[in-house]
Amino acid sequence: MENKNDIIDTLISDWNRERPDLDATAMHIVGRLLILGKGLEKRANQSLGEFEIHYTDLDVLATLRRSGSPFELSPKELMQSVLITSGAMTALLDRLTKLGLIYRSPDAMDGRVKKAGLTEKGKDIIDRAIKIRFNEAKDSIACLTKKEKEAFLPLLKKLMGTLS
Template sequence: MPPSDTSRTAPRPDRLDLVGDAWRRERPDLDVRPQQVIGRLHRVANHLTDELVNVYEQHGLTEGEFDVLATLRRIGPPYERSPGDLVAHTLVTSGGMSKRLDRLERAGLVTRRVSDADARARVVALTERGRDVIDAAFTDHMVNERRLLDALDPADVDALERILRTWLRALEEPPATA
């Protein structure tokens, strides 16, 4: 049988196989399969984060800054939200939001102003330059994510998406808006 056929039926052990074997030897009383799944998911997530961050950096952005700009862009015209809305719709904490907004404003990618509806509130708006930057970064981001998913069989991508959606629903309430 050619090596490629063998590799499909008997994949070579990965780091979690080795860790699992060691734990099964030391603690045969425990089911270590959860560690096999969660550990692989965690390691894949770390690798994916590194791959994604590389693209953001090519556009002069951090992961959090990309997230803020993408949130403003996908809301549609006039591409603005309150800082509180940005915290609710991004992976950025409230403590980190001010720092990111300061940097994005200094770079000319967003502006901050008093809300027309409430003089006590602030609004963050995407500038034209910010829109250009996020459009270019998001295009490259989608190309990169396609490249990463292309390592899998399309049927596996469909199954993985279904499984992760189900799991995520069990772990968190979906937001009302994107």
Template sequence: MSAAMDGGTAEVQPESTDGFDAIDRVEQDWRRERPDIDVSSMGIVSRIWRIGRHLEQHRKSQLVEFGSDRGTIDVLGMLRRSGPPYRRSAGELTRSSLITSGGVSQRLDKLEKAGFVTRHVDVNDRRRVDVELTPAGVELVDGLLSGLMDRDAQVLAQGLTPAEQRRLRALLRKLLLSLEPHDSEG
């Protein structure tokens, strides 16, 4: 979106020929009502929020279809990404996850009962518990990942060319790095 400021008024012009969306209309209304305020950031922030909500709903429905949920795939994914033997401490999982330690513990109980992980108490430090994916856990997370990535690629391809996706990925990375401290854990 480009906004041309001219004597306190702004005009919203779409960068493509796809036309205006709901955010363009909101920006236009605010520019009319409050021409003294630059509302151009709304064109980015509000779209990111709305896209995020759409993608979250899409992902949630996919995971339900696969009989899973976000917390479960987060834990399984962290273990699988660690490489053989697909093992991390429960503390590392808690620090790296987007859920509380209680939530991680509940997930681990559920995953252990289902046969997807095993827990091992460190003989030298009983406070440390390592969690390891079982072969069934590896198979589950690999199947989930493949299905999720295929569907995500389809969603993105509906709106963006491969070149546009690469550019968007770079711009979003740049913005995220400005908002979050560098995290070597990912």
């Protein structure tokens, strides 16, 4: 394991010097998770460049694709899987519609609701992009051994369970 100081070590050292009354030790984990999250999202966006979609676009397209035929969901159903606000969801669905990746149609059960569905173009893009995305995700954790990944997974799940 590398013992080289990083920005989080510097941050904690500075706070320990300036405010020794504060316990900044949680930032060893939280700060690194925040930086990791931003870095992972940046990597994901870069890997999707050839498709001219962003990570949030992929998230919606993937949710529709994995829902199974007919690859349609309501905005509410999408919101349960995609971590964005309802206002952002509306803007995202409008953007994906303009790109020809999804279509919007009234729900047969409730005409006030417009379901989102994958177009053939959208299905083709998500089928190609998800393969690249999964490979990028695999590459992003390649520095971890199998044993480290197995140890890390339940800890991440536990932390996520307490914050959700």
